Amino acid sequence: MRLSHAWFALQAITGREIAKFVRQGGRFASALVRPLLWLVVFAAGFQNVFGVSIIPPYDTYIPYQVYIVPGLLGMVLLFNGMQSSLAMVYDREMGMMRLLLTAPLPRWYLLFAKLLAGTLLSVLQAYVFLVIAWLFGVEVPWMGWLTALPVIVLAGMMLGALGLLLSVQVRQLENFAGTMNFVIFPMFFVSPALYPLWKLEESGAAIVHAVAQWNPFTHAVEAIRFALYGQLAASSLAIVVGCLAVFFTLAVRGYDPQRGMLRRAGGKPA
DSSP states (O other): OOHHHHHHHHHHHHHHHHHHHHHOHHHHHHHHHHHHHIIIIIHHHHTTTSOOOSOTTOSSOOOHHHHHHHHHHHHHHHHHHHHHHHHHHHHHHHTHHHHHHTSSSOHHHHHHHHHHHHHHHHHHHHHHHHHHHHHTTOOOOHHHHHHTHHHHHHHHHHHHHHHHHHHHHOOSGGGHHHHHHHHHHHHHHSSTTSSOHHHHHHTTOHHHHHHHHTOHHHHHHHHHHHHTTTOOOHHHHHHHHHHHHHHHHHHHHHTOTTTSHHHHTTOOOO
């Protein structure tokens, strides 16, 4: 694989994803409306109900709005990762994926370029949300905007790789909504995005607490939360990187018609 060919391919795939994103103005708005509703409406109604104790990485009591910002950043990354999955299903139905994957470059590199392009858009939306949250009075340490960047990138890539993996199994656009709801909402609600996990354990929901510990989204949110305050959640970050590697490897295998899940499922090659 020549570096010049690889670079041109990355530019072409990224440029196409950005052009699609620019044309779909509603996609950007919907990506921000969801977390903003939680931040402005949900948090305002429940800030006096949910008390957040002094827990790492916080060194004092914090408003509830501050607590849920990392979880809402994760929501932006999660929904955009699933949106990328929808785009993959659409491109496969329209024949674009067939053209892409027959390019004279390794299949893993083409999928990785697709993943990088989607992650770029995810990170952009995440930082726009941080700006809007700041305008609403939710302050995050300015240094945290920088220290959180590599973690947000890794979390976005992990959730994007999950979207790639799901796109292997979703054969038709009509089946997408049900599959995504089955994935998105359990991942989001069974996590510390809206409430600390110790509250689940304290309330006696031991099974839900145990499931949350195995949820990759839990560790993405916690890694972002610590990074926003200049701290490293080493175990959570390691799990995010590990899940990224596993999801992407399975997705590449799934898009290989000679040995992947597409063939075992009896589907047509991508």
